[in-house]
Amino acid sequence: xxxxxHVKRFLKMLAAGGIPEVSELTPAKMxxxxxxxxxxxxxxDIPIGKTENRExxxxxxxxRVRVYIPAPINxxxxxGIVYFHGGxxxxxxxxxxxxxxxxLANESGCRVISVDYRLAPEHQFPAAVEDxxxxxxxxxxxxxxxxxxxxxxxxxxxxxxxxxxxxxCHIAKQAGAPRLALQVLFCPVTDVSANSxxxxxxxxxxxxxRATMEWALKHYCPPGVDLEDPRLSPLRTADLTGLPAxxxxxxxxxxLRDEGKAYADRLxxxxxxxxxxxxEGMIHHFYAMAGILPYARLAIRAAGTAIKEALA
Amino acid sequence: xDRSSISPGNRVVEVVHRVLTERSISRPVSSHDDLRTIGLTxxxxxxxxxxxxxxxxxxxxxxxxxxxxxxxxSTISTLVSDLLNKV
Numbered sequence: 094x095x096x097x098x099h100v101k102r103f104l105k106m107l108a109a110g111g112i113p114e115v116s117e118l119t120p121a122k123m124x125x126x127x128x129x130x131x132x133x134x135x136x137x138d139i140p141i142g143k144t145e146n147r148e149x150x151x152x153x154x155x156x157r158v159r160v161y162i163p164a165p166i167n168x169x170x171x172x173g174i175v176y177f178h179g180g181x182x183x184x185x186x187x188x189x190x191x192x193x194x195x196x197l198a199n200e201s202g203c204r205v206i207s208v209d210y211r212l213a214p215e216h217q218f219p220a221a222v223e224d225x226x227x228x229x230x231x232x233x234x235x236x237x238x239x240x241x242x243x244x245x246x247x248x249x250x251x252x253x254x255x256x257x258x259x260x261x262c263h264i265a266k267q268a269g270a271p272r273l274a275l276q277v278l279f280c281p282v283t284d285v286s287a288n289s290x291x292x293x294x295x296x297x298x299x300x301x302x303r304a305t306m307e308w309a310l311k312h313y314c315p316p317g318v319d320l321e322d323p324r325l326s327p328l329r330t331a332d333l334t335g336l337p338a339x340x341x342x343x344x345x346x347x348x349l350r351d352e353g354k355a356y357a358d359r360l361x362x363x364x365x366x367x368x369x370x371x372x373e374g375m376i377h378h379f380y381a382m383a384g385i386l387p388y389a390r391l392a393i394r395a396a397g398t399a400i401k402e403a404l405a
Numbered sequence: 406x407d408r409s410s411i412s413p414g415n416r417v418v419e420v421v422h423r424v425l426t427e428r429s430i431s432r433p434v435s436s437h438d439d440l441r442t443i444g445l446t447x448x449x450x451x452x453x454x455x456x457x458x459x460x461x462x463x464x465x466x467x468x469x470x471x472x473x474x475x476x477x478x479s480t481i482s483t484l485v486s487d488l489l490n491k492v
Contacts, residue, residue, distance in 0.1 A: 103451070105470040110450030111441055118446075126448045129427055133455040385455065 094345060094373035099386045103134075104376070107300060115304050120214055120312055124184045131185070136192030136383035136390065141199065142166045149231050156224055157209040158231075159187050160239065161198040172203035172404035173241035174277065175229045175261075179252025179378070181282075181309030182213050182221050190251075193381045193393065197249070200397020203404065204241050206232050210257070214312040222324050225257040226264055233271030245404040247275035247337075251380060252301075252349070253313075255281025259327040259356070262336050273337045275403050277396065279380050280342060280349050281356065283328035285310060286320040289351035299346050301377035306348070328356050333363035340368045340399055342392070344375035368399060413461070413489060414482040420460050421478050424453045436478040450475060457481060463488055 096104070118126070142164035148155040163171070174197060178190040187194075187207045198205040210224035229248060236243035250258035255278035262276050296303040314325070323330040339360050343353035350371065357369040372379065372392055380396075383389035408416065418436075425434065430444050445453065454475060458465055465488065474484045 102464075102467055102470065105467050106451045106454045107447060109454070109470050109472050109475060110445075110447035111472065126446060129452055130448050133452050 096346060096376075097374035097386065097388055099388070100346070100374060100376050100379065103382070103385060104298065104300065108298065115302075115308050118308075120183050120212075124186075124212075127180065127184045128186070128189060131189035131381065134382040134384050134386075135189065136196060139192055139195040139199070140164075141195045144195075149228065151211075151227060152220075152223055154211075156211075156228060157187070158228055159191075159194070159207045159209075161194050161205040161207065162240070163198040163202055163204070168240070170237070170240060170242040170245075172201065172245035172247065172274075172400070173232055173236065173239065174198075174201065174203045174205045174247045174249045174400065175225075175232050175258075176205050176207045177210065177221075177225055177248070177250035177254030177257040178207065179250065179254045179280075179381075180212070181306065182218065182253045182313040183309045184212070186212075190381055192383060193251075196383065196390070196393045197397055197400070200394050201400040201404070202397075203245075203247070203400060204239060206239075213314075217315045218313055218318060219324055221253075221257060222260055222264075225261050229261050229265070229273070230271055243272070245274050246271065247277055247400060247404060248273055249277035249279075249400075250281070251279035252377065253282050253309075255279055255353075256283065256325070256327060259283065260324050263323060263327060263330055266335055275340065275400065276337050277340045277400060278342065278353070278356075279396075280344055280347050280377050281353055282326075282349055283352040283356040284326040286326060287328075287352045289348075289355075291350040291352075292348045295346055295348045295350075295376075299348070299376050301348065303348065328352060328359065333360050333365065336360060336363070336365050338366040338368075338403060340396070340403065341370070342380070342396065343369075343371045344377055344379055345371055345373045346375065347377040349377060368403075370395075408460075413485050416460055417457065417482045417485055418478055420456045421453065421481070424449060424456060427452075434478065436482070438478070439476055440478075441476075453481075457485065461485055461489065
């Protein structure tokens with residue numbers, strides 16, 4: 094498929110704006126730039142039953158989460174999605190993914206808990222993994238109070254947040270708790286040492302480029318870390334049996350496409366129930382750009398419906 | 406206030422100033438200054454282009470999304486006037 098025409102216009106804008114000078118950006122500047130971009134491209138004014146900001150006692154500092162409650166709000170228990178935003182572990186936050194989480198809650202009928210996990214380089218790997226596990230356990234422990242059916246808890250995330258969701262499933266499996274019914278991964282990083290065909294084909298000019306990835310990885314990983322650590326590269330996990338059902342989304346023009354598909358294939362071979370969708374004509378991060386990409390809205394609606402069915 | 410009573414040129418100035426303010430760039434900008442040189446990054450430029458589209462409720466044709474058209478307040482104003490006249 095060719096590029097979606099709206100994606101093509103966005104890429105043309107990026108190209109016309111000049112070559113990104115990512116290596117010169119500090120994490121703080123990058124965070125601000127992405128936050129401003131998100132305001133321009135995220136879906137705005139999506140109505141939602143209710144949102145609530147909460148603070149959990151975290152590791153060292155409070156861990157913030159935002160709970161999205163879809164309408165109608167009543168005493169019926171819904172499914173729950175613990176959601177980890179993307180941003181390579183260095184940038185993005187609850188705000189940059191607010192439109193996406195609202196739509197996911199509305200379309201799936203689930204309460205969504207978006208997690209403000211600690212970012213690198215202030216807090217390097219595995220801080221984000223620890224926060225993700227902590228938030229998931231908190232949701233599981235407080236499910237009834239949150240209006241969530243404890244048997245219907247999913248984890249979800251995009252990009253590096255997809256990695257976190259996948260890794261939480263591995264850790265929960267080893268620990269025997271919390272019980273997770275589903276993992277929903279949008280364009281996940283599954284192998285940070287990958288050099289697949291999609292990495293080569295879309296290394297530049299497709300928004301999330303190799304320079305940004307390498308820049309972020311350098312900030313995210315402490316010196317000497319093993320890039321094949323399954324908590325960084327879940328595709329490298331030896332045993333993928335017994336993991337929760339998976340819904341994996343990739344984008345055709347995304348460097349991460351092949352590793353997302355490889356993870357779906359390996360899960361399936363391990364006997365996991367997998368639903369895999371490659372979104373043709375799309376780029377990385379499309380799901381959080383519904384403000385300018387009409388297709389993103391349709392894709393999230395379909396993803397939400399699939400979550401609803403899986404958690405029924 | 407009905408924004409259509411403000412000239413397109415002045416509305417472009419407002420949009421550019423909004424983007425510059427978000428970036429905390431406070432130096433005075435003349436209509437022919439190169440916006441990249443002033444300090445806007447490529448992501449800022451995307452913001453600016455999307456803000457121009459939102460301000461004038463128009464979709465800039467792909468062929469017009471060029472560095473030259475977005476070099477300065479002056480070139481953006483010319484582009485917007487041309488596009489508005491085409492409608």
